[in-house]
Amino acid sequence: MRSRLHPSKRKLAAWLESGGPEEVDAHVIDCDRCAESIEALAVPTPVLSDALAAVLTPPDDLVIRLNGRIASSLQNRADMKMFAELCGVSFPTAQLLLTDRPLDDR
Ligand SMILES: [Zn+2]
CATH class of the missing domain: 1.20.5 (Single alpha-helices involved in coiled-coils or other helix-helix interfaces)
Incomplete structure (x- = not known):
């Protein structure tokens, strides 16, 4: 039986990284709200992806x-x-x- 409380975004982010802990794993399997939160966490924000691109792109010269x-x-x-x-x-x-x-x- 899944927990009624939604895990915090921090716990969801940790779950996204490691797949644990087990109670979060059991919860996210059938919680649409947490599934949406995880999808949002998995997509890099434009600001972060832009910053990474700026850092990782070699200078033109x-x-x-x-x-x-x-x-x-x-x-x-x-x-x-x-x-x-x-x-x-x-x-x-x-x-x-x-x-x-x-x-x-x-
Ligand atoms: Zn949830």
């Missing part, structure tokens, strides 16, 4: 900025290799002389 940084990094690596060859030192030694942190040499 991301590819351009990344390509610029990659090109700059490759140029720095080429400059460092040239410096190493001119000075007759290994690439790791040039890294130690020119930077405060080692770069990947792959």
Whole structure:
């Protein structure tokens, strides 16, 4: 027999997440009001979905900025290799002389 009291929205949200507790499960099976509440909880609100879309959408110029940084990094690596060859030192030694942190040499 189902409980006559409707679970709070918090309990319905918890039920939506985990499927429990059992008394909420037993209640929502045949309560139209709670079924509507659960449907409303399951649909993201436009404000939240808009905010998520704004956060998850990459900026328009991301590819351009990344390509610029990659090109700059490759140029720095080429400059460092040239410096190493001119000075007759290994690439790791040039890294130690020119930077405060080692770069990947792959
Ligand atoms: Zn109910």
